[in-house]
Amino acid sequence: MKAAVISTSNSLPQVTEWPVPVPSNNEQILVSVKAVALKHLDKARASGSHYSSQAPEAGGRIVGGDGVCLLPDGRRVYAMGEGMMAELALVDRDRIVPVPQQLDDETAAALPNAVIGAAMALLFKADMQTGDVVLINGATGFTGRVAVQLARHYGAKKVIATGRNETSLQDLLALGADEVLSLDQEEAMLQENLARLNAETPFDVVLDYLWGPSAGLILGCLQGKGAFTRRVRYVSVGAMSGKYIQLSAELLRSTNLALTGSGLGAWTRQQVGLLFSDILPEMFELAAQGKIRVETIPVRLEDLAGLWSLDMPGGRRPVILI
Numbered sequence: 001m002k003a004a005v006i007s008t009s010n011s012l013p014q015v016t017e018w019p020v021p022v023p024s025n026n027e028q029i030l031v032s033v034k035a036v037a038l039k040h041l042d043k044a045r046a047s048g049s050h051y052s053s054q055a056p057e058a059g060g061r062i063v064g065g066d067g068v069c070l071l072p073d074g075r076r077v078y079a080m081g082e083g084m085m086a087e088l089a090l091v092d093r094d095r096i097v098p099v100p101q102q103l104d105d106e107t108a109a110a111l112p113n114a115v116i117g118a119a120m121a122l123l124f125k126a127d128m129q130t131g132d133v134v135l136i137n138g139a140t141g142f143t144g145r146v147a148v149q150l151a152r153h154y155g156a157k158k159v160i161a162t163g164r165n166e167t168s169l170q171d172l173l174a175l176g177a178d179e180v181l182s183l184d185q186e187e188a189m190l191q192e193n194l195a196r197l198n199a200e201t202p203f204d205v206v207l208d209y210l211w212g213p214s215a216g217l218i219l220g221c222l223q224g225k226g227a228f229t230r231r232v233r234y235v236s237v238g239a240m241s242g243k244y245i246q247l248s249a250e251l252l253r254s255t256n257l258a259l260t261g262s263g264l265g266a267w268t269r270q271q272v273g274l275l276f277s278d279i280l281p282e283m284f285e286l287a288a289q290g291k292i293r294v295e296t297i298p299v300r301l302e303d304l305a306g307l308w309s310l311d312m313p314g315g316r317r318p319v320i321l322i
Helices: 040-047 105-125 142-153 166-175 187-200 212-222 249-254 269-288 301-307
Strands: 002-007 010-017 028-037 066-070 076-082 088-098 133-137 158-163 179-182 205-208 232-236 257-261 295-300 316-321
Touching: 002 301, 010 301, 028 076, 028 105, 066 088, 066 105, 076 105, 088 269, 105 142, 105 205, 105 232, 105 269, 105 295, 105 316, 133 142, 133 212, 142 158, 142 166, 142 205, 158 166, 166 179, 179 187, 187 212, 205 212, 212 232, 212 249, 249 257, 295 301, 301 316
Parallel strands: 133 158, 133 205, 158 179, 205 232, 232 257, 295 316
Antiparallel strands: 002 010, 028 066, 028 088, 028 316, 066 076, 076 088
């Protein structure tokens, strides 16, 4: 079979012939793969820079951990497994979700990673409530755009979105954002604008895909002065702008702040179960009805290496069609 394989001797995946995988237990199913989204997580794991990366295997490893595929009985599903960017792959029986007939392969392959990066954070880490004011930091990427739509779907009173891509920022107003704020401005002005927004409609939830300098400014505008403060649930989901920030003890002592993260290892087994039983099926139905919108770029498996190092502008996601 053909597969996209990455090895320690080559930083780019190579499409090559690879042995068909064999199930090692009754929980694995051999499936025919149809579409796999190319995500930042895949690239980070392949390079070894993600905290969940495994040691490189002798001879290389097939890229991709999820996608749209056909079960042996012909049913079309979304599934998680190992080595998904190949003609055939092994998936786990308990990590399969049926795909609605009216939903295309590209959307069904691209949407779940964004749902995981948005819904899991909003529901389980931020404990989002109807009527909350939600700030999404770094909303112009693919997952951030989905997060804006889900915050609105879950009943946010106001959604504020930040980002650098001006075109994508304006698009967010049509996707559910009430106000957008460019990060491409002087630090002092950005800090002033964040403080103004928080004073006008105090933030209940902050969903942060960037971390780094902008996170420090957002947290800084939450600092109290000794009086009672509003409870803010701040959830770190990504670190596109840097892994570290400076966090003062005064901020923590003066603010009713819940600071947490959402990612692999941060959820309970029960929450992951709900992702497959409830959340993803609902999101697929919403997408099939046109109530969640995403933009994808179809790519042939043979063209993968040429796109590996490229960043897609405007919140679009490449999807490898197999």
